[in-house]
Amino acid sequence: EAQVTQNPRYLITVTGKKLTVTCSQNMNHEYMSWYRQDPGLGLRQIYYSMNVEVTDKGDVPEGYKVSRKEKRNFPLILESPSPNQTSLYFCASRGDGNWNTEAFFGQGTRLTVV
């Protein structure tokens, strides 16, 4: 089954404690991205990756890091989480940069930073 898998689904952490949210897709997609979703603000893109070892900043990259060492995985790293990073996070992937293929989203990771 084609899917994008995020882990964990729920996470409560303390300010300053480094964390990683994993994202994996099984569709051999080239393009992957991370979003955060906040009430009244909709989905905002954090980072995206066009392919292995190629990453670019989205609209709200501050406080986040990503890596794309292999095609299937695109982890989101918060080196020093702060309460304003409390949000619902989604990972997404699509086939290629020609925008011919449907985009798939993960189920989301609800992060709370206290």
Add this chain to the structure above:
Amino acid sequence: GESVGLHLPTLSVQEGDNSIINCAYSNSASDYFIWYKQESGKGPQFIIDIRSNMDKRQGQRVTVLLNKTVKHLSLQIAATQPGDSAVYFCAEKNTGNQFYFGTGTSLTVIP
């Protein structure tokens, strides 16, 4: 920066009626647009997309219209069903391959 907005935050329609959800975008250089559906507790689900060189695209029970002159995008759902109740987002892609999403319209289908 980019802004993608929606005309109405909520929309209620009678089952069987057609629904129209609107979206305005600000960047005339955006070249690709998508509509997503998000049900409670789930990630967004792709519905339909359209490139900037098109005015209209049809899918199964859905139609997307793009008016580049006024930078307006709409999603039409024919014969709306209870399962269509969800939040609908439009998204635009700029030439830098970044995506910008609207805040969403909550569609409620009344049986």
